[in-house]
Amino acid sequence: MAVKCYINKIEYPMLDDAEITDHAAASSESTISVDITGLPEPRAFDTVYLFDNAGYLLYGGVCGIPKSPVWKTPFEKPVYELTVNSMNHLLTRRFVNKAWTDSSLHDIILEIYDSIIAAENIALGTVSSSLSSLPRQKYIAPDMTVYDVLNEIAGLVGATWNIEVNAASTLREYLGYTSTSLQFYAGTSGPAPAITPYEFYDTPVFKPFRFVFLVREDFPTAEPPESCRDIQKSVEAYSVRTVQTVKGATGITDPQSETYIYNAEDGKITVAWPIAELPTIRVNGTLATVGINGIDGEDASKQWLFSYESAEVAINDKYEPMLAGGETVEITYRGYFSLRVRLSNAPVIRQIAAQSNTSGIVEEVESNDRYHTAAELVSYAASRLYSYADAEATVTLTVDSIRNTEPFTIWRIDWPEIHITGEYVVVERTLFLGGWQHVQVKLKDKGYLTSYGKTFLRNYANSPTDIRDTDIVVGSATTADTIMIQAAYAIRVPLSCFADDGQVWMWGGDYYASY
Numbered sequence: 001m002a003v004k005c006y007i008n009k010i011e012y013p014m015l016d017d018a019e020i021t022d023h024a025a026a027s028s029e030s031t032i033s034v035d036i037t038g039l040p041e042p043r044a045f046d047t048v049y050l051f052d053n054a055g056y057l058l059y060g061g062v063c064g065i066p067k068s069p070v071w072k073t074p075f076e077k078p079v080y081e082l083t084v085n086s087m088n089h090l091l092t093r094r095f096v097n098k099a100w101t102d103s104s105l106h107d108i109i110l111e112i113y114d115s116i117i118a119a120e121n122i123a124l125g126t127v128s129s130s131l132s133s134l135p136r137q138k139y140i141a142p143d144m145t146v147y148d149v150l151n152e153i154a155g156l157v158g159a160t161w162n163i164e165v166n167a168a169s170t171l172r173e174y175l176g177y178t179s180t181s182l183q184f185y186a187g188t189s190g191p192a193p194a195i196t197p198y199e200f201y202d203t204p205v206f207k208p209f210r211f212v213f214l215v216r217e218d219f220p221t222a223e224p225p226e227s228c229r230d231i232q233k234s235v236e237a238y239s240v241r242t243v244q245t246v247k248g249a250t251g252i253t254d255p256q257s258e259t260y261i262y263n264a265e266d267g268k269i270t271v272a273w274p275i276a277e278l279p280t281i282r283v284n285g286t287l288a289t290v291g292i293n294g295i296d297g298e299d300a301s302k303q304w305l306f307s308y309e310s311a312e313v314a315i316n317d318k319y320e321p322m323l324a325g326g327e328t329v330e331i332t333y334r335g336y337f338s339l340r341v342r343l344s345n346a347p348v349i350r351q352i353a354a355q356s357n358t359s360g361i362v363e364e365v366e367s368n369d370r371y372h373t374a375a376e377l378v379s380y381a382a383s384r385l386y387s388y389a390d391a392e393a394t395v396t397l398t399v400d401s402i403r404n405t406e407p408f409t410i411w412r413i414d415w416p417e418i419h420i421t422g423e424y425v426v427v428e429r430t431l432f433l434g435g436w437q438h439v440q441v442k443l444k445d446k447g448y449l450t451s452y453g454k455t456f457l458r459n460y461a462n463s464p465t466d467i468r469d470t471d472i473v474v475g476s477a478t479t480a481d482t483i484m485i486q487a488a489y490a491i492r493v494p495l496s497c498f499a500d501d502g503q504v505w506m507w508g509g510d511y512y513a514s515y
Helices: 087-092 105-115 129-133 146-157 171-175 346-356 374-387
Strands: 004-007 010-012 019-022 029-035 047-051 057-067 079-085 095-103 122-127 137-145 159-165 182-185 195-198 209-215 229-236 243-252 256-261 268-270 280-283 290-292 304-306 312-315 328-333 336-344 363-367 392-399 410-415 420-432 438-444 495-498 504-507
Touching: 004 029, 004 171, 019 029, 019 057, 029 057, 047 171, 057 087, 057 159, 087 146, 087 159, 095 105, 095 146, 105 122, 105 129, 105 137, 105 146, 129 209, 137 146, 146 159, 146 209, 243 374, 336 374, 392 420
Parallel strands: 122 209, 243 363, 290 304
Antiparallel strands: 004 010, 004 047, 019 420, 029 079, 047 057, 057 079, 095 137, 159 209, 182 195, 229 392, 243 336, 256 328, 268 312, 280 328, 304 312, 392 438, 410 420, 420 438, 495 504
16 A cells, blocks of 8 residues: 655655554544655644545645654755644643533533634544433533543443544545646637646645544444454453442541540530531520631631631630530531442452452552542442453454544454454554554553553443532633622621611521622
């Protein structure tokens, strides 16, 4: 297969030692060498395109590191080695700063495409319609790279993304020609009309790449090529687990009531859980006033002071009369507590125990602070446990054609004589464009890749994405209009307001004001 290399619409002779690595959702690098004799020197940020002998786009990327030869003599041939970054690398330099509430993941992905990815001259490919049926979510991305945001969302819902080559793009489109020559006719008032063809050099619509966001059900299927050789299978069981523990998440208790005998020397009481919201305190049965430590410390009307996420409630030394000690203090509050879930896969434990003559217990402990209820944490732990119940098989092989070797193509393999059967997914391919042109392919039966070296679940996780809900996202805009400054405050303590007639209104408890 003859391959032509173009940089800035100029063809560069390419040496026969190129290795093009392609895998999804990863910032990969490939290396090619070109002879620049009589041609402009390649620069960083130049776009490099490779076209096959039929004129269709084979590969494209951004030149990251053009390296000259070592100039030893005046007769050194000017062969430059180019490190070409995949188009996914662009998304490591673009940032998202946005908060979504009650949004579908499908809409979030499309908005990221419309506002950021499309500006890179990347067409929109398939965005899985399955995302529309998932629960609406809150998602906050404070100055995160597009690359990290897409990986995070993909990991939560069992998906993958990629900026892939649009194989329908042609060299003719790249150079600015239309697919057919335009014909112009002379006017009828003159001699016999002449038909003259012209090539049309208007600004072309050349979109060599497209963005896709897929779940497994969207992967194309294909039969493996007949020329498969150098086949090797490896089975990796290090990720297998039969007991899954997940900790680090935080929940909020039901209302707790605790009674203490106040010690005047201590000047405080210590409850069982860090306090999550304004508590109610009674001293010898009489309702006491409570304020926030650091805010109401100078308010002599507040008898007790508490801090969010602290288990200590202190007496306010500005309040009179002071407690003498020995009083009965009853506090009702809701507190934070650490969630920890431990699940076991009994059938697999028995299976491994029988095979290995051991306990069969293979434990894994993870920390995850995204979840706020025990049910959510149990669901996450279960998905992790059963997704890693089996060993992961990887198959590597060599073929002569690139057909059906695109990442995330499902191969249905039936080679029982070498113990390889079932569905395997292409996760990586490397094109060797030297004298012997061939393709090395890597496939997996599970643990498909989002970001290279990371795995996602086989099925949708249906996980909540309302993470980082304490982060603040501040958007910016440029405008020529007059701007009116407004401030927003989230009030989490009882708020006293006055009506027009002077009567006091009170908000408190579960009612919070935001003005």
